[in-house]
Each structure stands twice: as C-alpha cells, then as structure tokens.
Amino acid sequence: MLEKIEAIAGRIGNQRHLRALRDGILMSMPLIIIGSFFLIIGNLPITGYNDWLSNIGLAAIFGKIVNGSFGLMAIVAVFGIAYSLAEYYDTDGVADGIVALSSFIIVTPDLVAKAGSGIPYAYVGSGGLFVAILIGLITAEIFRFFVQKNFTIKMPEGVPVAVEKSFAALIPGFMVxxxxxxxxxxLDLFGVQNIHTLLTNILGKPLGALGGSLWGTLVIVALNSLFWFVGIHGANTINPVIQPIWLQNTDANRIAFQAGKELPNIVTNEFMMNFVWMGGGGATIGLVICLWLFVRSKSNKAMGQLSIAPGIFNINEPVLFGLPVVLNFKLVIPFILAPMVSAVITYFAMATGLVAKPAGIVVPWTMPPIISGYLATGGKISGAIIQIITLAISVLIYYPFVKIMDRAELKVEASNKLEESSDSNLMA
Incomplete structure (x- = not known):
C-alpha cells in the first residue's frame, strides 16, 4: 500500500507542469526577499520613524523599491514558468520566456491616464499570478509543438548561434x-474587460477557500506530513498548487501594511513557513529538541546533537532520514499532530488580535524561530511570543513518543552490549 502511495505521489511531484510552476515561481523569490527587506526597514516599529523617513524623502524611495521588486512577482513568474517548462522539453527557454512575457503584457489591460498609459502594479504583482501561470504553461506547450514539428526557420551553417536561435524562435513566437x-x-468581444479578474473568479475563489482558511490549512498540513512520512518531499508535491494563493495573500497584506490599513489575511506564505512548519515539515523543531535534551540512548543522543543545528534553521532532512521519521510509525502521530496544533493555536491567536498577523514581509524559510516571528509580523513581539508557545507545545507533543522510542532503543543497546560481553568472555 505504501509503495503504491509513494509511486503515485512521486509521479505527482515530478509532473512536468507542476515542476515548471514551482521552479518558475521560485525565480521570483530573490526579488521578494529583497523587497521584504526594504519593507522592514521602511516600517520599523519606532515612534516617529515613518514621519522621519517621509521628511527626508526615503519613504517614497523605499516604497518604489518594494514595488519594483516584490511587486513584480507575476512578471518574473510568467518568464520563469515558460522557461522551466521549455527546458524540460529541451527547447529555447530564454526565447520561450520572453515570448510568454510579451503575451502577458498583451492580455493585461492598460491603465490609461492623462500622462499616458501603462500596466498597473496590481497585475504585474501577485494579482497577476493566475494569468502568469496560465500563459507560462500554454506558451511553452505551443512553442514546443512548433519546434518539434520543425515549423522553424533554419539558418545555413556558419551563422552565429545567437542569430540562429533568434530566427528559430520567429515562427513559434509569432504563433504564440x-x-x-x-x-x-x-474576451473583449464577449465583454470581458479583464482576464485577471476572470481567472481570479474562476480559479482563485475555490483555491482561496482551501489556501486561505483554517480547515484548508489543516488539510494541507496533514497531506504534507503524510507525503514526508512515506519519503516524498511534501513541499515539492503540494506547494506548486497552493503556494500562489499564499503568495497572493502575502502581497495583499504587504499592500495593506504599507498603506497602514487592517491586514486582510492570516494564512499567508509566512504563516505556513514561519509559524506552522517550524523546524521543517512536521514541525520537527520539537522533535530535535527532545532528541537533544531528553533521551538517554547513545544513538538518539548522537542524532539530537547532529540535528539540532540544522533544525534551528528549519532544515530537517537529517532527522527525517537519519533517525528516521520516514516510515517510523512510532512518530507518525506527532509528526502530523504538531504542525496542525501549531496552525490552530496561531490562527486563533491572530484572528482574536492577541498576535499580529503576518505583515506581508517574506522572511527566508531558514530564519530561526522567534526571530522569524518577530520579523514576519512587522516587528511585533507577539509574533515571537506565539512561536515560543507553539515551539514548547510541539516539544510536549513529541516528548512521550520520543521517550517510548528511546526506551526501546535503550533495550536494544543493552542487549547488544550483553551480546558483545558474552562474545568477549567466550574468546577469553
């Protein structure tokens, strides 16, 4: 049964379109993190700081930097998705990405004003992600079709490679x-003025219900843990489908945070990465602390010492495959339960106003807990406090299961030691 589940999930995780979606969106991560840095320093929780920035002219500059980095998420994603899928098909990824980017501009409605016309930031950022995904994937497929059918312009030998590639992309690019x-x-003939609004209504609402609600979050968390339990990278399997929703929620909070308005979303990319999956999938920060502090067997102590440092930085592969957690039925209950409990506690704490919501600041997933909570909530101490609470709870959840496992390991070590002693006496 487990082998069948592993095979099916493995095929899903390696499906070319999902991989292209994941890798394409990841291309925008450096810009998102850079933009988040300037969002932080532009909104430090210091009395009079924002007024001071405005007076010296830096507030507008920081805002421009954020819009020009974080706010270009869809532009980068449409290029990256088309490029990644083209690379899988072994076609010209750069040409494919450029044509996809051009197509995105074509279908996006202009914002017309007296000074001229242009594309609103709303569509080149998270608001355009659905269209970026659709255009990136379809463009790569159309491009591949014409290349594989040899509907391209062939240049004579001796022509520079760059020129040859440019002409080879003409017919596929033209058709796209x-x-x-x-x-x-x-769409215009049918009275649809905005493809972004259309796709958001068709795709965004059902996915948003899954990716933006507590019940949907719990389903995702459980699936992530189950995939990891059978040895499949949970994030690589689930995130390509649902992460665009989290990033849209993040960006909506970022825009509201910059404007000084109420933050609209609790479940964002940072809620999941920094508050739910502390220590990695399964909230294994609690597990590695138990292994580090509360075990007696030599093997478990060694694993605790090896896994605590990477675990603090949310890297849990050493404990997942070294302990292991994978296919270890003694740990499957806390591995699923710990992140779900963290999600519920943090969600209600934020919903009731006890804890600040994520401020739309993308904190690197390797940022240690407590620091990440403080930064993700825009410099609110409540973000760090809730992480301390859920971290302690995850330790309590893992503790009895780790102790049961450790007692069994102590018996094995004692038995092995007795056998070694008997063999030594026989040899003597």
Whole structure:
C-alpha cells in the first residue's frame, strides 16, 4: 500500500507542469526577499520613524523599491514558468520566456491616464499570478509543438548561434503572440474587460477557500506530513498548487501594511513557513529538541546533537532520514499532530488580535524561530511570543513518543552490549 502511495505521489511531484510552476515561481523569490527587506526597514516599529523617513524623502524611495521588486512577482513568474517548462522539453527557454512575457503584457489591460498609459502594479504583482501561470504553461506547450514539428526557420551553417536561435524562435513566437492576441480579442468581444479578474473568479475563489482558511490549512498540513512520512518531499508535491494563493495573500497584506490599513489575511506564505512548519515539515523543531535534551540512548543522543543545528534553521532532512521519521510509525502521530496544533493555536491567536498577523514581509524559510516571528509580523513581539508557545507545545507533543522510542532503543543497546560481553568472555 505504501509503495503504491509513494509511486503515485512521486509521479505527482515530478509532473512536468507542476515542476515548471514551482521552479518558475521560485525565480521570483530573490526579488521578494529583497523587497521584504526594504519593507522592514521602511516600517520599523519606532515612534516617529515613518514621519522621519517621509521628511527626508526615503519613504517614497523605499516604497518604489518594494514595488519594483516584490511587486513584480507575476512578471518574473510568467518568464520563469515558460522557461522551466521549455527546458524540460529541451527547447529555447530564454526565447520561450520572453515570448510568454510579451503575451502577458498583451492580455493585461492598460491603465490609461492623462500622462499616458501603462500596466498597473496590481497585475504585474501577485494579482497577476493566475494569468502568469496560465500563459507560462500554454506558451511553452505551443512553442514546443512548433519546434518539434520543425515549423522553424533554419539558418545555413556558419551563422552565429545567437542569430540562429533568434530566427528559430520567429515562427513559434509569432504563433504564440497571435494566439494570445486572439484570446484578448475574443474576451473583449464577449465583454470581458479583464482576464485577471476572470481567472481570479474562476480559479482563485475555490483555491482561496482551501489556501486561505483554517480547515484548508489543516488539510494541507496533514497531506504534507503524510507525503514526508512515506519519503516524498511534501513541499515539492503540494506547494506548486497552493503556494500562489499564499503568495497572493502575502502581497495583499504587504499592500495593506504599507498603506497602514487592517491586514486582510492570516494564512499567508509566512504563516505556513514561519509559524506552522517550524523546524521543517512536521514541525520537527520539537522533535530535535527532545532528541537533544531528553533521551538517554547513545544513538538518539548522537542524532539530537547532529540535528539540532540544522533544525534551528528549519532544515530537517537529517532527522527525517537519519533517525528516521520516514516510515517510523512510532512518530507518525506527532509528526502530523504538531504542525496542525501549531496552525490552530496561531490562527486563533491572530484572528482574536492577541498576535499580529503576518505583515506581508517574506522572511527566508531558514530564519530561526522567534526571530522569524518577530520579523514576519512587522516587528511585533507577539509574533515571537506565539512561536515560543507553539515551539514548547510541539516539544510536549513529541516528548512521550520520543521517550517510548528511546526506551526501546535503550533495550536494544543493552542487549547488544550483553551480546558483545558474552562474545568477549567466550574468546577469553
């Protein structure tokens, strides 16, 4: 049964479109993190700080930097998704990405003003992610079709490679541009003024119900733990589908935070990465602390010493595969339960206002707990306190199971020691 589940989940995780979606969105992560840095220093929780920044002219500059980095999520994603899928098909990823980017601009409605026209930040950021995903994937497929059918312009030998690639991309690129131009025209004829709004209503609402609610979060957390339990990378399997929703929620909070308004979302990318999955999938920070402080067997002590440092930085592969947690039925209950309890406690603490919501600041997933909670909530101490509470609870959840496992390991070590002593006496 487990082998069948592993095979099915493995195929899902390696499915080319999901991999392209995941890798393409990851291309925007450096810009998102850089933008988050300037969002932090532009909104430090110091009385009079924001007024001082405005007076010296830095507030507007910081805002411009955030919009020009964090706010370009969809632009980078559409290029990255098309590029990643093209690389899988062994076609020209750069040309594919550029054509996809052009197509995205074509289907996005202009914002017209007296000074001229342009594309609103709302659509080149998280608000355009659904369209970016669709265009990136379809563009790569159209491009692949024409390349594999040899509908390309062939250049004679001796022509520079860059020139050859440019001409080879002409016909596939032309067909892609025509395709998306026709889509834009047809939508306009049917009275649909904005493809972004259309896709958000069709796809965003059902996915948003899953990715933005507590019950949906618990389903995702349970699935992530179950995938990891059978040895499959849970994040790589689940995140490509649901992370766009979390990132949209993050960006909505970022925009509200910059404007000084009420933050609309609790479940964001940072809620999951920094508050639910502390220590990695399964909230294994509690497990590695138990192994570090509360075990007696030599093997478990050694594992605790080896796993505590990476565990603090949310890297849990050493304990997942070294202890192991994978296929270890003694630990399956806390491995599923710990992150779910963390999610419930943190969600209600934020919903009731006891803890600040994530402020739209993307904190690197390797940031240690307590620090990450403080930063993710925009410099609120309540973000660090709730992490301390849930960290302690995860330790309590793992503790009895670790002790049962440790007692069994002590018996094995005692038995092995007795056998070694008997063998030594026989040899003597």
């Amino acid at each position: 541009i025509v395709f998306w131009s026709l889509i834009y025209l047809l």
